[in-house]
Amino acid sequence: MKINLPEKTRMKKDGVILIAEDDDTHFELIKNSLQRTGILNDMVRFENGQQLLDFLFETSDGPKSLPNKEYLLILDLKLPGVDGIQILEKINQDTDLKKIPVIILTAVDEPNTIKLCHKLGCSVYIVKPVGHESFVDAVKKIGLFLSVVETPMISKTE
């Protein structure tokens, strides 16, 4: 596949990509494939839904999201504890956080779930391809797109 990265249109480097993915292999694949398309942004991984919520809503002593920062979220639906749909609901109810572009990347290919996620404001819903090669290829295409996308600033009202 042809890689086309116009220098000036690369996703702003200070934007942070949040990846909620409980499967180690999948996480590594996503991270590496994005990096190979030239996505050099910081990436933060969350192994379960609660970790991600704690980060976004600053509800624990762990790492927290920062004001005036740009985020983009890649969200798996089947996460231990709090699942992806519940996370999407919570994000969608928050005036600031709802601006964050959310890419659902999941094995779930079910019309009702797809509809629900869009109602809850996901940016795009992508079904994980079966097989290593096609998964890598799909994430590279996501990376190419992210390189030309602008992300919103999350201001956070106190």
Added chain:
Amino acid sequence: MKKEPVILIAEDDRGHFELIKRNLWLNCVNNEILHFSDGQEILDFLFQRGNGGKREKNCSYILLLDIRMPKIDGREVLQQIKQHEELKTIPVIMLTTTTEVSEINQCYEMGCSFYMVKPINYNKFMGAVENLGAFLSLDGVRVPPINGQNQ
């Protein structure tokens, strides 16, 4: 059978539209592509009003939306779509020349899926559309069909 989602492009510059369409096709986007030259046209299509073409029931759509357009601008179009119970599930990708941070933030606030800036340089513009095409050609992208009344 036509391949869904149908890609709707609201863009007043005919030349830009042709470039975008050709480039999407070159990048294996085989979906049907429809053109709208102002905000009124796209709203009439989606809300099934007026004498022009109208959306079909149970069809899925993705909208590429320019901001600066005659009659009704892209911001207003985005707002009306995202306030509508059914239409709000349509992924809207802003494709515009405006690079202002406040504009970007506002569009995300109103619920756009992504905001893309059209580079002024021709080759960069083509590169950006190529990358958009790579994304839209993904087999795994799922968009829900839009129900609602059909006239």
